[in-house]
Amino acid sequence: MKIDLRKIRIAELFDNFSDCGEQGVTGYSGRLNIRPAYQREFIYKEKQRNAVIDTVRRGFPLNTMYWAVADDGYELMDGQQRTVSICQYVNGDYSVEIDGNPFGFVNLPKERQQQILDYELSVYVCDGDDGEKLDWFKVINIAGEKLTEQELRNAIYTGPWLGDAKRWFSRTGAPAAALGSKLVNGTPIRQDYLETALDWLSGGKIEVYMAEHQHDQNANELWSYFQSVLNWVNLTFPNYRREMKGVAWGPLYNRYGKEKLDTSKLEAEVLRLMQDEDVTRKSGIFDYVLSGSVRTLSIRAFTDNMKREAYERQGGLCPACDEPKQKFDISAMEADHITPWSKGGKSIASNCQMLCQPHNRIKSGK
Known part of the structure; x- marks a missing residue:
């Protein structure tokens, strides 16, 4: 050179x-x-x-x-x-x-x-x-x-496909921004919309997809997919909430886009969870009502005072351990809902128990 x-x-x-x-x-x-x-x-x-x-x-x-x-x-x-x-x-x-x-x-x-x-x-x-x-x-x-990661990818996989993809996703006032401004984070000119669409469609294998399509004459597949995802979101959750912006909609569409969903039932569940003070990550509600994964909600944790009260009440013993029971230091125990949150249990002092780490992790599937 x-x-x-x-x-x-x-x-x-x-x-x-x-x-x-x-x-x-x-x-x-x-x-x-x-x-x-x-x-x-x-x-x-x-x-x-x-x-x-x-x-x-x-x-x-x-x-x-x-x-x-x-x-x-x-x-x-x-x-x-x-x-x-x-x-x-x-x-x-x-x-x-x-x-x-x-x-x-x-x-x-x-x-x-x-x-x-x-x-x-x-x-x-x-x-x-x-x-x-x-x-x-x-x-x-x-x-x-x-440079952003996507800008570096653009440097490697430049070609007719990229030129057409930027027409849809990377210009000021791009069609992707007009369609997805309420649901997708970022700005078109820093390649955020392009990166998001690619991540969704490729399952996270953006470089592989761009390499395979580098010399395609258009990006119609990507643009069509992006439209399908956002149209599905608007039909599935027609009552828009600001927490919907930035949700990883692509993976949800990939998993549930062809299922017959009761949108009225979903809306009722979303409304209930939006009012639940134990749900600290409201944006995770949309994943939860589809997948049932509680981890997406970041359920409010017990405070240190609640944990100490439960520990003293139990005398340092783990209620899940068999006899004879062993006394644990509080640092070797973790807080747990007596009545699970999924069954109506709240993150309050009376619903807190301390389990030894092995039993708590078995119970929570960690």
Whole structure:
């Protein structure tokens, strides 16, 4: 792999600059792909963006950028945020505050405009095979703003499938966000929706799925699946609650999506559990009413005072142990519901007993 350090003037970088938003950004006489498929979308906030221009205007050095040779031109591997900030400013897309007043590029005196255009960027240009360039991409992104796991996957499995998947899942106002904003955590531009859909469909084997479909011409299967999951959720739990956002709906759909469910009965159970003060993890209710797994609810634990009272009441003896009974230190015992929570027992002092660790773990199936 060959790596060269070059000095690129902003005037050269901006030459034939074209910004089509999330559809693509190019510069450097049209030879530089500023937003390849594996790059994140523009995420700089105004303060960060303006700081780039202030650095350039003062003649201070910016961090080195990284390009990779691609066909007859280049792909920007690292430095998209700075590059877009610079080109958009010179293009007149926004103003920055100078000496207390807003100045767009066109408002600057000619000598200040020229100073910006003559500013030299330090750019490392990498020429190698795809594997070498991707390895380098991972290394240079260890520093700076850390890439998400899905952004790194996008760098490895770029291709027609990814381009189409990003159309559905990774753009501002993407269809996936419009459909799932109340049910899915994260933001499209940081690849959260794409990662969630892939995780659900692949059963957690995201890399395997992306490798198998890298060269597919579309991501219709993933988009169709995502729609099916969320439509099933809305039909199964039509009374929306904010606790529904962030639930792992995909695995539930995979297990119960084809079953005939009594939605009225499910709603009644959800309503009851929402009012149960012992259920501390309300988002786990939706899993519980389908699977029956109490662990999803994080049932309220007994307090230390309740445990001490029960321990003293029992004299340190475990009621589950056979005769002759052995006295345990409290540190070797664990609290247990006398009447199980699933049968109406509450996490109150009168329903607390202390069992030795072996018996408590046998009872709870740990």
